[in-house]
Amino acid sequence: MKNFILPICLAVFLIGCKQSEKEVIKPEVYNLSEKEIRMAFDFEKLDTVYTNLLSTATNDAESDSLFNIWLGYRKQVENLIKDNHFDWGTTDSSIVLWDRVYCTPEGEVEYYLYYVLDTTFQNTIPAERTAAYGDFIKEQLPRLKYPLTREYKYAQCGTKRYHNY
DSSP, rough: HHHHHHHHHHHHHHHHHHHOOOOOOOOOEEETTTTHHHHHHOOHOOOOHEEEHHOOOSSHHHHHHHHHHHHHHHHHHHHHHHTTTOOSOOOSSSSEEEEEEOTTTTTTTEEEEEEETTSSSOOOOOOHHHHHHHHHHHGGGGOOOOOOSSSSSSEEEEEEEOOOO
């Protein structure tokens, strides 16, 4: 009887530990720089599930706080671009990037949408480089948690000019 108790306890322990591991979010990334994807994308579908953070602000101080959190997040993205020497394939000194994150209540990004433009808005950035940015950011997102928790899923978006390093 003793010979059976130890293996059963060990099996229960291992199964319990395996079930308690948190599932890693694998974000979906969409390059809206491609017109076909942008035109076909169903924003309404996501916007019914994810609350726009700025629409939840009850006063100017809270709006400012949410905006500053967004700026901090965008600074993390810029640091990743700089630290990894991401090549945009253009000689422009900066890149205009519109992006939108859809997050879990814990701040893990589930969806990341982006649109890349050069500083003159002439679309001189090669399509393969905008696609490469999508691959690059998809690798980074699991480690790039949005620094805000809520009781609901939420979204935030904006445009930022990044230096082209």
